[in-house]
Amino acid sequence: MLRNLVVSVLTLAAAAAGDRPNIIFFFVDDLGYGDLGCFWPDQRANPKKFDTPALDAMAAQGAKLTHHYIPAPVCAPSRGSLLQGRHQGHCDIRDSQFDKPLPPNHAIASTLKAAGYRTIHIGKDGLAGGEGSVTLTGTGSRNLASHPLDHRHRRQRKNPLRQHRHRHRRGRCLHPSRLPPGWANSEKQHVGMIRRIDESVADILRTLLDLGIDDNTLCVFTSDNGPHNEGNNPRTFESYANMEGVKRDMWEAGIRAPAIVRWPGKIAGASNNPAAIREISYPIAQWDWLPTFCDLAGVTAPAYCDGVSVAPTRTGTGTQRDKGYLYFEFQAGGNTPDWAEFPNHRNDPQGQMQCLRIGKHMGIRTAIASGTENFQIYDVTSDPGQADNLAASLPVLQAEMKYLALAARTVSAWIKTTGSGQLPIIARGPNSNGNKWTFLAQNGRLRIEVTGGFREGSTLINNGQWRHVAATFANDGSPDVLDVQIYIDGVLENTFAAQGTRALATTASIEVRVGSDVQDRFFNGALDEIRIFPRALGPAEISALAAATSASNDSSLWHYRLFADAAPDSADWNRDDDKDGFNRFLGYALGGSPQVADLSIAPFLELTGNSCDFIFNRRRGGLPPSSYIPESALDPSLPSWLPLGAPTVLPHPELPGYDRLRVAVPASDARRFVRLRVDL
Numbered sequence: 001m002l003r004n005l006v007v008s009v010l011t012l013a014a015a016a017a018g019d020r021p022n023i024i025f026f027f028v029d030d031l032g033y034g035d036l037g038c039f040w041p042d043q044r045a046n047p048k049k050f051d052t053p054a055l056d057a058m059a060a061q062g063a064k065l066t067h068h069y070i071p072a073p074v075c076a077p078s079r080g081s082l083l084q085g086r087h088q089g090h091c092d093i094r095d096s097q098f099d100k101p102l103p104p105n106h107a108i109a110s111t112l113k114a115a116g117y118r119t120i121h122i123g124k125d126g127l128a129g130g131e132g133s134v135t136l137t138g139t140g141s142r143n144l145a146s147h148p149l150d151h152r153h154r155r156q157r158k159n160p161l162r163q164h165r166h167r168h169r170r171g172r173c174l175h176p177s178r179l180p181p182g183w184a185n186s187e188k189q190h191v192g193m194i195r196r197i198d199e200s201v202a203d204i205l206r207t208l209l210d211l212g213i214d215d216n217t218l219c220v221f222t223s224d225n226g227p228h229n230e231g232n233n234p235r236t237f238e239s240y241a242n243m244e245g246v247k248r249d250m251w252e253a254g255i256r257a258p259a260i261v262r263w264p265g266k267i268a269g270a271s272n273n274p275a276a277i278r279e280i281s282y283p284i285a286q287w288d289w290l291p292t293f294c295d296l297a298g299v300t301a302p303a304y305c306d307g308v309s310v311a312p313t314r315t316g317t318g319t320q321r322d323k324g325y326l327y328f329e330f331q332a333g334g335n336t337p338d339w340a341e342f343p344n345h346r347n348d349p350q351g352q353m354q355c356l357r358i359g360k361h362m363g364i365r366t367a368i369a370s371g372t373e374n375f376q377i378y379d380v381t382s383d384p385g386q387a388d389n390l391a392a393s394l395p396v397l398q399a400e401m402k403y404l405a406l407a408a409r410t411v412s413a414w415i416k417t418t419g420s421g422q423l424p425i426i427a428r429g430p431n432s433n434g435n436k437w438t439f440l441a442q443n444g445r446l447r448i449e450v451t452g453g454f455r456e457g458s459t460l461i462n463n464g465q466w467r468h469v470a471a472t473f474a475n476d477g478s479p480d481v482l483d484v485q486i487y488i489d490g491v492l493e494n495t496f497a498a499q500g501t502r503a504l505a506t507t508a509s510i511e512v513r514v515g516s517d518v519q520d521r522f523f524n525g526a527l528d529e530i531r532i533f534p535r536a537l538g539p540a541e542i543s544a545l546a547a548a549t550s551a552s553n554d555s556s557l558w559h560y561r562l563f564a565d566a567a568p569d570s571a572d573w574n575r576d577d578d579k580d581g582f583n584r585f586l587g588y589a590l591g592g593s594p595q596v597a598d599l600s601i602a603p604f605l606e607l608t609g610n611s612c613d614f615i616f617n618r619r620r621g622g623l624p625p626s627s628y629i630p631e632s633a634l635d636p637s638l639p640s641w642l643p644l645g646a647p648t649v650l651p652h653p654e655l656p657g658y659d660r661l662r663v664a665v666p667a668s669d670a671r672r673f674v675r676l677r678v679d680l
Helices: 053-060 075-084 108-114 151-155 160-164 185-211 286-297 311-315 395-406 539-548 554-563 584-590
Strands: 008-014 022-028 063-065 118-123 217-223 259-262 326-335 349-358 361-365 376-379 407-416 422-428 437-442 445-450 453-460 467-474 485-488 496-500 512-514 526-533 604-608 611-619 628-633 648-651 658-665 673-678
Touching (some): 053 185, 075 108, 075 286, 185 217, 217 286, 286 311, 395 539, 407 422, 407 539, 422 526, 437 467, 445 485, 453 485, 467 539, 485 539, 512 526, 554 584, 584 611, 584 673, 611 628, 628 658
Parallel strands (some): 022 217
Antiparallel strands (some): 008 022, 008 118, 217 259, 326 349, 361 376, 407 467, 407 526, 422 512, 437 445, 453 496, 648 658
């Protein structure tokens, strides 16, 4: 009898209004990359095989994701990362912490509920949850508090999917007794469960069609980790496909999961032909789904998310932002199976493991003892079995991976100063050894201080020009102030005017100050874009950050600050996130917020006596004054709009950085229409 069943999990978010999609996330347990027909079995010559026609059809109607990664190779941390949108370096559920509650913070359900969605979870939890109708003792997950998905919706009687989901009984599920003779019971059970999942997904997709909501429902199907080796032998059906590793391994088959995305009419390149399924090879991680769902729901993702929206990659619209790398970690006490099918890594020790995917390369190190070990590096686009270790030929990539695997936090800011004293930019912590951190300019140079230690660069930055400065804090097991990397205009400082070692400590009470510190020192000059990132940014990311937020390009700065899109394109600018009639560009130009509906930024007419004035807001920087063109016409359907006269300009009474403009509208016996045109 199988000890580890393949169990389906369904998460549903039904949109309350508008054109936002319904979302169904099918999350199954222990399903390997090689267990779905369109991913691997169809390529096998072995006669002992099976098919998954419904899931193959689902992929044909959308796309299959061939480089989709889960956060950790067991279910609890994998599910925790999905719900929080955080990789395993930051998630609250890590390694094998089963039945541990997530903290009361943002997650998929709470975020989508705030956007007007209703959420439901059906099936395996793997995390702590509450279910009052069941009385349990011990640590059973159904009796624990703080489950991140709301089970109360299970008892609602008007859930359309629940009303309809049993209507389509085709009787085609592959029962173990109908498989060819000579198959082991475990093999029959394995195939029977996968085919049952296949048929169940088909039922739900058919129900969406019956309800008339098929074309407005995004469906995602994936697994929580690689194939298990507990009751069923994954070698029988090559559940690991052309890769190596199983559940609890960090080799590709342990963390690369099959994934299918379907949204009729919205997935670019969907073929509707199972023989020509669209493949998306862009590296995607499970913690990308929360920001993706937020993007589609029209709300901002939680700030602590490590992922980015991958909606542009799915739909072919907008600009796909690259977060630079994917990070994975897990600790296990065993070894990769000692199988001839794994010639490259058979019997390799597990222990503490880390992986980093950068571009086409995956770096991995296992049995970590000191944190200084080198990564093995493989081109997993051409070498999915990870046979050819390229580390010796990629020293720069090796250094970046070792750095990213240990770094913990980034601070950055734009500064402009001519001062030469001690000028704090960001400071935190009490004034005690190892606890007070200050990022500052001193002697005209960039400096990091941790009371009792410091590191000061050699480049002068007090030339009265805007300079981008950043620092990343690393932890190599014995953290010291000399581990800190500092950057000026995106370039790493390699020489130092002075430095002194000091072991770092932490405190539970941290007060963050901007432009000052607990010693009452103050910044002299201008500060902008001061940010503290909850993760380490790599050298390439910091360089891009410095380039993208140039103070000379105010519109790019604004867009990056709010959306982390370095170079907005027309699709980005034209999104109306808060559904108030003003897209991002008009919000920027007129003084509104793209996340908050703000009709007060609209131009308006004011009647004074027998004259009428047209009044509007205008930015003082970022857009030239000539971009704002008030116009009038007698017939708005004709291309006969003419500019109005010169406006009167006064500072806006409420919006810093904006002016309030007033221009007279000519008197007319006929109806006259006026508008404000703002050009990029």
